[in-house]
Amino acid sequence: MAMIEIKSISKWFGQFQALKECTTQVDKGEVVVVCGPSGSGKSTLIKCVNALEPIQQGEIIVDGIRVNDPKTDLPKLRSLVGMVFQHFELFPHMTVLDNVSLGQVKVLGRKPDEAAENSKKLLHRVGLSHHAHKHPGQLSGGQQQRVAIARALAMNPICMLFDEPTSALDPEMINEVLDVMVELAQEGMTMMVVTHEMGFAKKVAHRVIFMDAGAIVEDDKKEEFFGSPRSERAQQFLSKILHH
Amino acid sequence: MAMIEIKSISKWFGQFQALKECTTQVDKGEVVVVCGPSGSGKSTLIKCVNALEPIQQGEIIVDGIRVNDPKTDLPKLRSLVGMVFQHFELFPHMTVLDNVSLGQVKVLGRKPDEAAENSKKLLHRVGLSHHAHKHPGQLSGGQQQRVAIARALAMNPICMLFDEPTSALDPEMINEVLDVMVELAQEGMTMMVVTHEMGFAKKVAHRVIFMDAGAIVEDDKKEEFFGSPRSERAQQFLSKILHH
Amino acid sequence: MLSGFDFSVITASLPFIREGLLFSVKLTVIAMTGGIIFGTLLAMARLANLGPLSLAATWYVNLMRSIPLLMVILWFFLVIPLITGTPIGAENSAIVTFTAFEAAYYSEIMRAGIQSIPKGQVWAGYAIGMNYWQTMGNVVLPQAFRNMLPILLTQTIILFQDTSLVYAIGAKDLLKAAEIAGKNYNRPVEMYVFAAIIYFVICFGLSYIVKRLQQRIAIIR
């Protein structure tokens, strides 16, 4: 059953075409990794999924809801889709606990106590119980990214989008974030992950999408992708990225 | 013959001790890689070598000159030591060519034509002949870092310092920078490199220094370091960093 | 001449000056509060793609910033009675004028503040399902306000100094009070020196607070 359906979408920034007729889908419980060179449109693609960027052609359907329909209640849709950003994007003026609680109170309408209770559980789950009352600026990058994951999970999303969640991290901290993501994947969360961490992809991805210059060049089962990517561009990319 | 001698130096930022009695040396033609967790003092250590940060105890001798002697002509010393930064630090308001030429004209007193001639050679060497008249903002990260290396080489340095030269780069671009560095090393340049690219270390380093909490914890031949690091902290670090 | 300083005029006119100072402070506080609120709305109108509304906001801000405050004060004073039908008095007119005028300056500051927030913060707000107003209110504006607090306060110091221009419509602020006292006693030099000291103390005090605030904020980030 398809959770996210992307049907032949195109997107322009002014004159520049950032996405070219991209089509793919993510099934319930499936983990899809998106990779490709810088500027190839990976971030743009996943931002289109929860309508953070509008598209000009094609359509996207999330859990049966047409995203690019003017009648769609976008805030509601977005609350169903969790998202984690490269630079964490925690709200620096709030404590960690408030970061996780904010959406629950303002969007889901939970009582502040109830929300805080739930937030503490989530923070415990990502191993940060002791940091609830700090501000994001007082945490390391890895810790911040785990808070960001907890914040997304707090909305009880039906699927999660990740945009290079580890690429702004110190090498030592990458694993503490990947571990949380692996756990999520193993619990059956539907995930679409932009990342260059091929270790993660090999471990939990079901499918790998390779993008270049705005187009989806490869869309394969993990085994096929790492076995023998069809396109030369993907081969080249893999060789560079796996080399060091 | 020791090119850089670091003798028991300590450094404080206010109350906080960033370096604790660090001692090591880099011989002529030697390539030394410095690694360690974030905040362990790696950047601070190499900034002390060309006196970008003052030290409070101990002494540093570069090519026979005492760095922390008030009588030392620091600009002259610094022109002998090339330095490459994590965020490139090109001068955004000048063309690439002017970036490389500026120091030659203003510090070495070369004629502008002569300097430009030399700069073009260096740009050719790092594979950027075609970008000489662009501004840094118009180049990719990997290209900018290669310009930064050319800029440092333009001063005919007797040794080079690198502070995480690839950690702000997209994965695909890391190699284009590492390749230039490998070439430099193979030509016999004395280099002190802060990096987490263990592939690079394995390939060209003679020695690896591991720092933790401001102290030099390991200072070994490359083979010994990768074979069996003595300290538990280094083992742990290596396992995290090599795992993915 | 300095040896001939007669500071008894100052003691004699203290009640006078106190009243002027109170009005300056009142005007500053009201115009600051109103100006920041109105200015923030203007900034949001300029940044949102609202066609004519954005254009109108842009025009308003640029016009206000291009005319000397003195002229704006005069115009408002002469024109408001024509619109409302009844004169509203110098002090009320000053309050309306300063709020409207300072809003243009505060709006530029808030616009810079809003733009200083990384776009990702807005995305993050939207991504957890908040709408435009919720994202603005909970995420963008609190940060923009914090980032800009020092500049907002600096503008407020300028505003406080500018209250001296209300002399043009006969409202009595600190400087005007000092001037009147100086005239009645024919001792303008003493009164100007005295006014300079009061202004310096107050404005310096404010900028000291600005600095302390800046340090406090620096800890949170």
Added chain:
Amino acid sequence: PAAAQELTGTMKKIKDSGAITMGIREASYPLSYLDDKQQPIGYHIDVCNKIVDAIKAQLKLPALKVQHQPVTSQNRIPLVTNGTVDIECGSTTNNEARQRQVAFGLTTFVTNVRMTVKKASGIKSLSELGGKPVATTTGTTSVQLMRAHEKGKGIDFKEVYGKDHADSFLLLETDRAVAFVMDDNLLAGLISTSKAPNDYAIVGEVLNVEPIAIMLRKEDTQFKKAVDDTIRGLMKSGELEKLYAKWFMSPIPPKNVNMNFPMSDLLKQLIKSPADAPAEAYNKKS
């Protein structure tokens, strides 16, 4: 009989709103200025208060509210014309240009434009000012008057400007100017409150004779009649002369000094036969 008549203009406005707004000056010494408690006082304020009393009686409005609106020489005319101020009790010269915009009550004071100098300078006439700095106040027309006067013809004055009279006097006091040209009553006031009143003298030719009057809106006959009737009454009963003596010939706040400024012959004559002619009527020859 007045009650039977239908009210128009300002009288109607006062009746309807139960309030009258008086324009006041802050430092037009001693015609209209503020005392230590920020209360308007002065010769013209007293005259206006009499007018207000008369209006109270006429309109049967014992609770008539009197509001004070400070005005400056820049904004007094627009404020009267736009209705903010009903009656301006300041020190406004009645001249032809102004009569195009506003009306004036009967002349209640006459000033002569002259100059004050430091006695030590020995200057006695306009003709001695060649090449010397002469102070006047921004926005006043003294310079034109000097140029226009026969003694001033062909003389090269170096004008320096103060933004108000106190500043201009300071120019003289600090030797930036050798003379200060202004209305003689203002000069007398400034001298009497200065640090060394005996150092200054008012000297030289009368450059202009200026009737000073209370200012009203134009074409408002009912109100002008009420104002003029009151003033005429004050003149007839000798009360105006008493007010004059109170403000010009005895110690007055805030410093309690006496200006000693006797009534001019022209004003004496105007009290006998009241008039509201503009300045031009008294300065025909120039």
Added chain:
Amino acid sequence: MNYHWNWGIFFEQIKGGDETYLDWLITGFGWTVSVSLSAWVIALLLGFLVGTIRTAPSPWLVRLGTAYVELFRNVPLLVQMFLWFFVVPELLPRDLALWVKQDMPAKEFITATVCLGLFTSARIAEQVRAGIGSLPRGQSMAGLAMGFTLAQTYRYVILPMAFRIVIPPLTSEFMNIFKNSSVAFAIGVLELTFQARQMQEDSEQGIETYLAVTVLYFACAFIANRVMAFIEKRTQVPGYITSAK
């Protein structure tokens, strides 16, 4: 409002002279522009100097710069103008004071220009300091690491970028200086506001006068804005995002 409009007033001859009111306004406009531009030069030079000093490594220089800024920005311009004109000369030796008060050529103009220039320079210094502070710390490190002296680092690396960064606030300041120059009337500079007061007193056509003056000030601010926009465009660094528009 029963106001007597007279738009022809600008072309009327002034009593006792052969000028028209328009001539007055034009003279005034000339002085306004002269005071503003001269003060702008002073403000830019001193502003950049003091702003730079405030980022220097020496704490004493920094304190000096801070004192300068605090002194000149915490007292209203009108009051400063007065102090410069009436109080400062009294602090000079007697003979010099007398010269300054009587014989110094264009004394009102010079006083007004210096005062306005210093006042504005304090604000520019603040902006320059903020501009320098907003550059990545690595930039000055990169300059020093190449062997530049501190002065060279400022000259070739820091100030060129800081200048570009502070162009938007400088634009406001440039617009402001024309508006602020109106305070010069207080010490008798025959600039626009002065002439306006003179004209309205003489002609009694206040509304026409102020409207004309408002338009002239607006024109100054507008031209100042365009000039700075032109400079901003000319100095734009390709591929580098400074301010939009």
